[in-house]
Amino acid sequence: MFIEPGTRHTKDRGTGWIEVISGSMFSGKTEELIRRLNRARIANLNVEIFKPGIDVRYDEEDIVSHNKNSIRSTPVNMAEEILLYSGSCDVVGIDEAQFFDDALVDVVNKLADAGKRVILAGLDMDSNGVPFGPMPHLMAVAEYVTKVHAICVNCGEIAHYSFRKSASESQILLGEHDVYEARCRSCYLEGQKIQKNE
Numbered sequence: 001m002f003i004e005p006g007t008r009h010t011k012d013r014g015t016g017w018i019e020v021i022s023g024s025m026f027s028g029k030t031e032e033l034i035r036r037l038n039r040a041r042i043a044n045l046n047v048e049i050f051k052p053g054i055d056v057r058y059d060e061e062d063i064v065s066h067n068k069n070s071i072r073s074t075p076v077n078m079a080e081e082i083l084l085y086s087g088s089c090d091v092v093g094i095d096e097a098q099f100f101d102d103a104l105v106d107v108v109n110k111l112a113d114a115g116k117r118v119i120l121a122g123l124d125m126d127s128n129g130v131p132f133g134p135m136p137h138l139m140a141v142a143e144y145v146t147k148v149h150a151i152c153v154n155c156g157e158i159a160h161y162s163f164r165k166s167a168s169e170s171q172i173l174l175g176e177h178d179v180y181e182a183r184c185r186s187c188y189l190e191g192q193k194i195q196k197n198e
């Protein structure tokens with residue numbers, strides 16, 4: 001369980017920090033993001049939350065987890081917009097960070113340099129097992145990285161792959177259980193082998 005590092009950075013030195021929550025689909029990234037943001041609100045901190053405008057699976061504005069926890073957010077199309085909307089807040093939350101471009105790295109560094117706690121959640125890999133968008137870079141610059149895991153729907157082991165049930169070329173394909181399954185390494189490789197032979 002992640003324990004907040006406290007306010008040492010901001011109080012003593014005026015700088016904040018970056019936290020990344022990453023893993024496959026269904027691994028609990030959004031739940032964990034919502035948990036940390038709710039706790040920040042309980043601490044009377046001013047919180048702003050963002051998601052990429054393309055993620056409209058459940059709701060235009062809310063961030064919604066697979067088990068239907070939700071929190072209000074501001075959809076943005078460009079990472080730089082986050083700087084405009086987070087002027088006076090203490091904590092910035094960002095979901096589906098994999099859908100932003102590399103400009104997000106500069107944006108979150110600026111926010112942390114300016115004293116804000118920045119918490120990002122995003123997929124580490126796409127369905128081909130390739131690192132997704134700015135996530136590798138974000139994990140490199142973050143002070144804290146939490147890797148969360150789903151349960152393999154095939155065998156019950158720990159899953160860290162998002163298996164796309166129908167082969168499709170594009171990296172971005174929004175979806176849920178209709179399109180994706182959480183799978184362990186062994187079941188992911190098995191699924192890919194079957195798809196290649198079809």
Ligand SMILES: Nc1ncnc2c1ncn2[C@@H]1O[C@H](COP(=O)(O)OP(=O)(O)O)[C@@H](O)[C@H]1O
Pocket residue numbers: 023024025026027028029030031032064065066067149150151152153182
């Ligand atoms: N295969 C799975 N493994 C673990 N949790 C799952 C699985 N399928 C559905 N869930 C549900 O998804 C919830 C996590 O949802 P969420 O936080 O939105 O995940 P993520 O943002 O990582 O996709 C779990 O608490 C559980 O209720």
Ligand SMILES: Cc1cn([C@H]2C[C@H](O)[C@@H](COP(=O)(O)O)O2)c(=O)[nH]c1=O
Pocket residue numbers: 024025026029030057122123125126127128162171172173174175176180
């Ligand atoms: C693996 C993978 C996923 N996506 C999409 C599918 C969902 O809309 C989001 C991930 O949501 P979650 O909160 O992590 O469950 O990303 C995609 O576009 N491409 C992929 O390869």
Ligand SMILES: [Zn+2]
Pocket residue numbers: 152153154155156157183184185186187188
């Ligand atoms: Zn498995």
